[in-house]
Amino acid sequence: MAKKEQATETTETKKAKTVKTATKATKTKKSAKRSEKAEDLSIEQRLENLFNLQQLLTEIDKIKTLRGELPYEVQDLEDEVAGLQTRIHKYHGDMKELDTIVGQQRIKITDSNALIAKYQEQLENVRNNREYDSLSKEIEFQGLEVELAEKKIKEFAYEVKNLKEEIEKSDVQLKERKIDLKAKKEELHEIVSETKIQEEQLREEAKQLEVSIEPRLLASFKRIRKGARNGLGIVTIQRDACGGCFSKIPPQRQLDIKQRKKIIVCENCGRILIDPDLAGVGVEQ
Ligand SMILES: [Zn+2]
Numbered sequence: 643m644a645k646k647e648q649a650t651e652t653t654e655t656k657k658a659k660t661v662k663t664a665t666k667a668t669k670t671k672k673s674a675k676r677s678e679k680a681e682d683l684s685i686e687q688r689l690e691n692l693f694n695l696q697q698l699l700t701e702i703d704k705i706k707t708l709r710g711e712l713p714y715e716v717q718d719l720e721d722e723v724a725g726l727q728t729r730i731h732k733y734h735g736d737m738k739e740l741d742t743i744v745g746q747q748r749i750k751i752t753d754s755n756a757l758i759a760k761y762q763e764q765l766e767n768v769r770n771n772r773e774y775d776s777l778s779k780e781i782e783f784q785g786l787e788v789e790l791a792e793k794k795i796k797e798f799a800y801e802v803k804n805l806k807e808e809i810e811k812s813d814v815q816l817k818e819r820k821i822d823l824k825a826k827k828e829e830l831h832e833i834v835s836e837t838k839i840q841e842e843q844l845r846e847e848a849k850q851l852e853v854s855i856e857p858r859l860l861a862s863f864k865r866i867r868k869g870a871r872n873g874l875g876i877v878t879i880q881r882d883a884c885g886g887c888f889s890k891i892p893p894q895r896q897l898d899i900k901q902r903k904k905i906i907v908c909e910n911c912g913r914i915l916i917d918p919d920l921a922g923v924g925v926e927q
Pocket of ligand 1: 884885886887888889908909910911912913
């Protein structure tokens, strides 16, 4: 019993193998077709090749888009980091200035206190009321000077406190942005190195495929593709409409496209139209 089951399995595996080989054979046949002179190809084959080329080019476009946004993100972060560094540098400069000003005020206080002490000593040896009044006024004036300097120091201390908070905040922001930047840079590097090989492979495949497309058809396809916003030069019919611009396609035209006897373009956008069934055959993976 067990043996019989095994036998069945083997047959099935064999069958699967045969199917695989068959697929391979088809593929080989197809590449043989490709190596024929492009001018000798039927319209059907031309359309099929062109659609295959379109798929390769779309893949390349996708890679470009993927990479196209990341460098900008990295640039933005680099700008932000540079901006924060400049801001922090300026804050430190302001801080130094405030320190100098506070130091000057302290010197003023010391000087005024020294003068007050000197005048008070002189006060003990005054000869008349005029001298007494004059010295008293001086002492009062220097006392006010000390008060004013102390008030300024208090104000600057408040500014220093705010500045310190700002510096701390900016330092945290800078640290975060630097981490973001490092991650984005790594991501970009990864994508670039990863997609580089992929893109080169796709380009090589596209180059090989282009040889199998009649030059005039290829040229007009490239021209259409260039003018199309989504990079599509050949599209399938979707729900009775052009797959590129979505404008309706008349039934007779749809029939002509299905017959695959001539190259038909969308009357609205100029894209080459292909029967979905034919395009489906072209999808291999
Ligand atoms: Zn169209």
